[in-house]
Amino acid sequence: DAKTTQPPSMDCAEGRAANLPCNHSTISGNEYVYWYRQIHSQGPQYIIHGLKNNETNEMASLIITEDRKSSTLILPHATLRDTAVYYCIVRAHTGGFKTIFGAGTRLFVKA
Amino acid sequence: GAVVSQHPSRVICKSGTSVKIECRSLDFQATTMFWYRQFPKQSLMLMATSNEGSKATYEQGVEKDKFLINHASLTLSTLTVTSAHPEDSSFYICSARAGGARGKNIQYFGAGTRLSVL
Numbered sequence: 125d126a127k128t129t130q131p132p133s134m135d136c137a138e139g140r141a142a143n144l145p146c147n148h149s150t151i152s153g154n155e156y157v158y159w160y161r162q163i164h165s166q167g168p169q170y171i172i173h174g175l176k177n178n179e180t181n182e183m184a185s186l187i188i189t190e191d192r193k194s195s196t197l198i199l200p201h202a203t204l205r206d207t208a209v210y211y212c213i214v215r216a217h218t219g220g221f222k223t224i225f226g227a228g229t230r231l232f233v234k235a
Numbered sequence: 236g237a238v239v240s241q242h243p244s245r246v247i248c249k250s251g252t253s254v255k256i257e258c259r260s261l262d263f264q265a266t267t268m269f270w271y272r273q274f275p276k277q278s279l280m281l282m283a284t285s286n287e288g289s290k291a292t293y294e295q296g297v298e299k300d301k302f303l304i305n306h307a308s309l310t311l312s313t314l315t316v317t318s319a320h321p322e323d324s325s326f327y328i329c330s331a332r333a334g335g336a337r338g339k340n341i342q343y344f345g346a347g348t349r350l351s352v353l
Contacts, residue, residue: 156340167241167328167344168279211278217340220292221267221332225279 128212133230136206142199144229146212149193154216157188158223159197161208168211168225171197202233238262239331241345248319249353256314256348258329264309265331269342270302273326285312319352326350 129147136142148157158173172179172186174195179186185198199206211228215221238261248254258268268285283293283304291304301323303315312331316323330344 160344162279165326165347165349167239167330167347170341170343173341220284221340221342222269222281222284223330223342224281225271227278 128214128226130210130212130226130229132227133232135232135234136199136202138204138233138235139201142202142206142231142233144197144199144210144212144231145194146197147194148212148214151192151214152216154218155214156217157186157192157195158213158215159184159186160211160213160223160225161206162211162228163205163208171210202231204233204235207231207233239329239343239345241329241348243348244346245349245351247351247353250320251318254316254319254350256316256327256329256350258312258314258331258345260310260331260333260343263331263333265312265333266309267332268306268312269330269332270304270312270314271328271330273328273347279328282314316350319350321352324350324352 156173156175159171160168162168172184174186188195209228209230240259242257266287270282271279273279281294282297283291285291285304285306287306293299306312326347326349328347330342332342
């Protein structure tokens with residue numbers, strides 16, 4: 125599976141949009157971009173995933189560049205409860221379907 | 236979303252004892268489950284892939300005789316930490332893959348089990 129690069133930490137003001145970037149320049153054509161988050165001392169929570177089109181659900185939006193080498197997770201109106209570590213993962217749906225976690229981005233939402 | 240239940244949430248045991256952790260998919264069948272370990276301030280580390288009805292596949296460096304995995308049904312996988320020692324103290328997390336139309340290839344995670352070995 126392709127490797128991802130994320131900034132180690134980011135700050136965001138409560139009520140503002142949080143934009144979390146992810147680079148995945150070696151992504152393969154059959155690999156999807158997944159985002160999970162982990163709030164302190166809990167299991168990871170699925171947020172969203174996509175292949176090449178932008179995706180939106182009740183939690184977030186995922187913007188994938190046309191060349192698919194990077195993506196951005198957008199939390200439109202961040203709240204204090206969104207403070208967590210956010211993981212960007214690329215993975216195919218074939219094979220073992222293993223999810224390998226990198227270091228992620230620690231997002232601090234401040235009042 | 237789908238629910239993965241993990242039990243117990245916390246366990247404290249004496250060195251040398253064995254500890255069993257259960258992972259259940261509550262509203263879907265999971266042919267594949269995964270076990271992770273997480274040390275403080277570190278990311279999740281995949282330990283093994285648990286396949287229903289067959290032997291688990293362990294990641295490099297993970298002792299299969301130390302961490303016994305059983306996936307006897309489509310909704311239950313167990314991880315047994317045998318002869319636990321203080322260095323096995325960690326946060327253990329399971330996940331299950333909801334494939335096909337249900338869940339669309341999403342992996343759902345349990346709340347984790349914090350193991351403390353005295």
